[in-house]
Amino acid sequence: MENLSNYLVISSILFSLGLFGVVTRRNGVAVLMGVELILNAANLNFLAFARFGGMNMSGHVYALFVIVLAAAEAAVALAIIINIFNNFNTINIDDVSEMKQ
Amino acid sequence: MGLLENKFQDNVVVASLDKILGWARSTSPWYFQFGLACCAIEMMASAASRHDLERIGMMPRSSPRQADVMIVAGTVTLKMALRVKKLYEQMADPKYVISMGSCATSGGPYWQHGYHVLKGVDLVVPVDVYVPGCPPRPEALIEGLLKLQETIQTERPLTRKLA
Amino acid sequence: MYRDFGTIFVFIFIGIVLIYLPLLIQKLLAPNNPNPDKQATYECGEESEGSAWVQFNIRFYVVALIFLIFDVEVVFLFPWAIVFNELGLLAFVEMGIFLLILLVGLAYVWKRSDLDWVKYNVRYGRGRYSSLIPNTNNSKDK
């Protein structure tokens, strides 16, 4: 735990898992969950670098902004999902793109 | 149980535990807020300030899952009988039934020509105490409940379970 | 910090154990006679019609949406409140702007009546719950 690379490994695994989710999932909400994982992984990196970079608080502020961003993104994304659901009665992304055609 | 069989028959620990459990059960019989007809009004009256069922530890619960005693207060019609049975089944064990009033006990005034009245709630659920009256006065209901508490107290749930 | 949060971390497990123990006792002592009727969903004595797992109305959702935004705002307020005494007017003005912008947001959603939980569409009497949708059919159409 006193080692930067541990955190980096964890965060990269999380990142990959998130990416995996984003790529493979077709449900809008599930994709969003993947995105959240990715953002969390990024935050973990920020904080890890902050800590092992001499307790630089800027990292924390960045992380805070990322969280804010994540919140805004989640809100808008879910609103979009709802909107899509409204229009197409599905949130399956593939279905939606099919319907567009 | 195999090995343990009959080891608990007159075990002191079990016996005293049983007593405690019996005490707890009889002391807090929460009743199922379930009124059917005129008797329900008297049930309400007994829960109200004048008679205050909470004195003897009874609390109304409106979900059958959390109730111990079902007070069948009023006329059970055939249409309702199946629901009464279902609600009774949905109560968690241990559960007790009090049949309050003539109607619940035997169909009461509606026995004779009541084509649509169930003649006694004991046809669908097992009844522990019958409280007569039409409607039973709150005192009568309380007396019935006390009688029920007495019977609960003599129960030995653990001994029975282990035996 | 480790110690404090460590304690809390351990508390989670203690909590689980403390709840699990009585449940275990319950399992041992309590009667257990399941039957299909008992395990049926409770619905006031009726057969439940359909599952409860249906789509839910959006109203709950819009509230959660707005909540999220304000939640984040509250998060910003905490560090600000801590340094408020230190920085004085500067912090006040900054947060004033921040809050004002969000108040504008609140006013906006208020005006757009996104805060209204429900849009009533009732047959009779509108009074203070006037519905946005003009109410044309006053009769029962079965």
Add this chain to the structure above:
Amino acid sequence: MGVVQGDQMVLNIGPQHPSTHGVLRLEVTTDGEIVSKITPHLGYLHRCFEKHAENVTYEQVIPFTDRCDYLASMNSNFGYVVAMEELMDIEISERVQYIRVIMAELNRVASHLLALGVYGLDIGAFTPFLYMLRDRERILDMFEYTCGARLLYNYMWIGGVSHDLPKDFVKICVNFLDYFEPQIEEYNNLLTFNKIFIERTADVGVIPAEVAISYGVSGPNLRGSGVKWDVRKDEPYSIYDRFDFDIPTGTGEFGTLGDCFDRYWVRMLEVTQSVRIIRQALKDLPEGDVFETMPKKIRPPAGSVYRRTESPRGDLGYYIVSDGTPSPTRVKMRSPAFTALSCLDEVSSGWMISDVLAILGSLDIVLGEIDR
């Protein structure tokens, strides 16, 4: 309608539910919280009153009328005996008339108290409910003192009453009224003018007058919609024309005319009017024999009568058909709660689940009377 419509969910409120006032089942179709359609299912308390009435003698019907409107048994009895007396065309002694009015009005107070209290309970206020039950209990004590029963009295008999009033009844009753009148103030402070209560009831569940009439809604529910109709005044029976009392109607004080608050408020005002009637009746109560005008044999001539009276729930009508035998051919009870309940779907679709229960509570139904 713009917003996403969630799935329609069919919800069964009742038969066992804390606020259906008995065993009513409402099949409620909801979309989220909004109710789009309500189908009431009755009959869970169908006790075959009318069948019984055909199989017993005229006097023996009275205990069964008790059990129909069990919250206002006196009024139930009253309606039946008034109808019977009209059918048999008998004159009743003065004292009996006064006793009946006193009893009926006391029972109206008791019934309204329960209705108001339970309404508070539906809205979520527990304490006023118990206060009102507390005072209702005192009324029941007086009934018990008079006739020995607390709830189902079998008190009014054709041509008379079953027991004379106890000697000190007037004193007890006046005492009670003196105690009771200040209590109304307290209820009002505790419940009626509570802002939350007003918010929950005002403007909710409006029944316009035409709709109410078309649905045959009567009694306080109809008066809540602003229609001044009271059988006691408009078709006086017994000796109601001798008393001086007002008919309170809804004014839409905090919202629209005919909303839940109006119905509640009309009941509250009616309680005070009933107190007024009781006071007058107690003052004029003549001496006399209560059994004097009781016919020895009850065998009305062949014919039929439809008589309505004002029960706490509204126009309580009895349709009695006689063929000259000692038991009736047909007794039909026109129950006011039945008609009141029938408009539930009409007025409450579009409101939320909580409102539906508030509206249901404001209609003050008694299942025993609806299902008979």
Add this chain to the structure above:
Amino acid sequence: MTVDYLIELFSKLFDSPFVSFILAVSIAGIPLFVLMALNATVAVYVERKVSAFMMDRIGPMGQGPGLHAGPWGVLQTIADAVKLLIKEDTIPSSADKLLFKVAPFIIFIGAFLGIAVLPFSSVIQVVDINIGVFYIIAVGSVGVHGIVMAGWASNNKWSLYGAMRSAAQIISYEIPAGLSIIVPIMMTSTMNLQSMIEFQSGSIWGILPNWIIFNNPFSFLAFFIFFISAVAETNRTPFDIPEAESELVAGWMTEYSGFRWAVFFLSEYANMFVVSGLAAAGFLGGWLSPIPGLFNSPIWGLFWFFSKIIFLIFVMMWFRWTFPRLRVDQLMHVCWKVFIPIAMLNIFGVGIWKLIIG
């Protein structure tokens, strides 16, 4: 803090810091649990008595055959608890079994973790976290998941309604609660509960205790907003729509029986305890005595803190047995259109007050 003492104590006995840590924490945790249980039993008993007294009745009196619930029914809630423990545990067959079982744990842990950081006295506090205030708010928001989970897993319509309402209500009222708990933080510049309380020692003009609630009119208002939001967050009347008996039978707890249900009950009362504790610490001077300068020993501190909490819980009960309940949209109305704007303006008010007057 208590944990720290214990750890030091145990580290003398055991070599391994691990063992002493775990031991210390467990030993600190069990009293907390006992406190929760005690709080629930006592509070339920008191609530039943208080409600009875308000309604002109007398509440549990322990009448009945044999040794009943003791004189004045003092053993009533204990009997209830024991009974719940030996009641059958029903799980509907159509429920989502896993989530159904997990939900009580989440709700319980949410309350349990909250109680852990309350400063019972200047020396007694299980965990003293730097950002205690914020932490309590955070932990409180975990409970929502338990409720939604319980409601959803039951596969019961009443439960689902109750859960959705509850979730919407709790999250909404978190905002005014958060916005108004900012006020003491602004005054004290700290989120640590102990330092916050210490800040409030002393007196205003020699008479009033220097509690934040008395500090300025805005903080007085903030206290009310916080307290009422707290009532709403704990789902008590007039905000008890999620479990509104006359509407939703028993809300999201409808399908739960026996001990699982008792856990909800326990947590509900623990939550009341936590929010009251937070209000007491943030606004009412925590363990400080109401008479500035007198009775300030740690033991007295314990007493003061508990009496403040008990007072606040009593007020909650008082609310509950007096008011009707709001409708769900009115509840949202109150939150979003009354409390949040006022709480926001309140922050401005406090800021200006601080800048001008000090």
Add this chain to the structure above:
Amino acid sequence: MADITFWFISALTIISAFFVVSSKSLLYSAYSLLVTFLGITALYVFLWADFLAVVQVVVYVGGILVLIIFGIMLTNKISSVNISHTSVQKGVGAVVVLGFLGALGYVMISTPWIQLPNSEPLETTRSIGRLLMIDYLLPFEAASFLLLGALIGATTLSRKDD
């Protein structure tokens, strides 16, 4: 001991994250996400970011996750069996992601990270506050606009044109 806890938490986080992306039931995914978030919170604590840890709980667990769960309940016919999401390209996805992970790992391990000496901060909140108010003032105010935009956007989007 702290090490054990650390690895335990990391394992928990990763396993639950794996569940998030692989679970058949969306709701189970969401609740696994709850565990993941809590695990990450614990990791934040290990990184001495107590304030952010709590923020994580407040915003992610108390906010975003609630929103997600609401979203799931709103948009899915949960009653139907087919709650799960089909994922046809699972294999492809796995290959791509594994490759990506490999690349990342390679970069990570091969990079000589400089670790500066550090000490546990007394209070992070105050420094964050100061930074926000002084150094990051512009982003801070921008954040408010971002939130405003998100608020308006989200509410507008979630209601169909009426």
Add this chain to the structure above:
Amino acid sequence: MTLEQIKNRLSDQFKSSIIKNENLAEHQVEIKGEDWFDVATFMKNDPKLSFDQLECITGIDTGEDGPLQTHYNLHSMEYRHKIEAVISHDRKDPKVASIEQLWRIGDWFERETYDMFGIEYTGHRDLRRILCPDDWEGWPLRKDYEAQESFHGIVVPKIKEEEGWE
């Protein structure tokens, strides 16, 4: 309006529909079943009569060989007068037009009478049993009704099971 005036007005309009019947009381008029709907519409809408309230619908079984009857008690909130309309039905095939559309309460009253007597109200949009369960057999208030022996597996005792009660 007095009863006489009401009756006159009715017979002016519907001469052929009013049946003379000596057995009826003063406040009753008997109306032919086929014309009932028109008469009812007139009674409701005529500005002079304006029977806006349907007080009560009573079904009557006049005995084994008599007809079934439906009695309608009408009342006018506007003029505060009332009348009772009587319609007789054939016992074999009791049928009459529904007035549910005119007075809303007719909906439930008719359902009730249908439930009890089996009188069919044609044109009623939702004629189901209202008090008895949907799968109930027989028309309870007819004089020749026999109670059901068992209902969904619940056996209904006909005589008291206590030994030797009867």
Add this chain to the structure above:
Amino acid sequence: MSRYLTNIYDTVNTLWTGMQITFRHMMNIRRDNVTLQYPEERWPRPERNIGFNHEDYNVIRSRLHVDIDDCIGCYRCERACPVDCIKIDTIKSERGEDIPKVNHTGVTSNGTKKGFVVSRFTIDMSECCFCNLCTYPCPEECIFMVGGPNSSKHPIDYEFSEVDRKDLIYQFAKKLTPKQKSGLSPIEKKAEA
């Protein structure tokens, strides 16, 4: 805006009024308490004359009682009962004569000579609707709700709940064995003659 503020003011004001009321009640519980602690305390039962010629006739309706020695077997109560919960069987006997072997006294306490042996008098209390209708027509005033004319002998009680429904069927007449019955038949014949 002013409406907004008045609303808030109204709310606070009315809620506070309500809270004062409940608080007052709580503090005055000693005075206001209306609870009757039933097993220990009992409600004073009103005792009074109902207008027949019994002094102290208690009107309270509790369980029915029949003074079987006074019953002449006239069936009026059975006929009056709307729910048919009284069942009487009689055997004709010589008027006014005691038949000690079946505990039959020939003359009632009012002096009426009995012409029937009441061989069965059953009241199903589980069915009774406590309407009191059976007590009025009785010529001997021997059926009454307890607490009646001889209230000292039969205190009113509501406490008669049972765990077995059969126990709610009250037999007032001694059950006659077949032998006793056959013993009665000569008397019956004699009476008929």
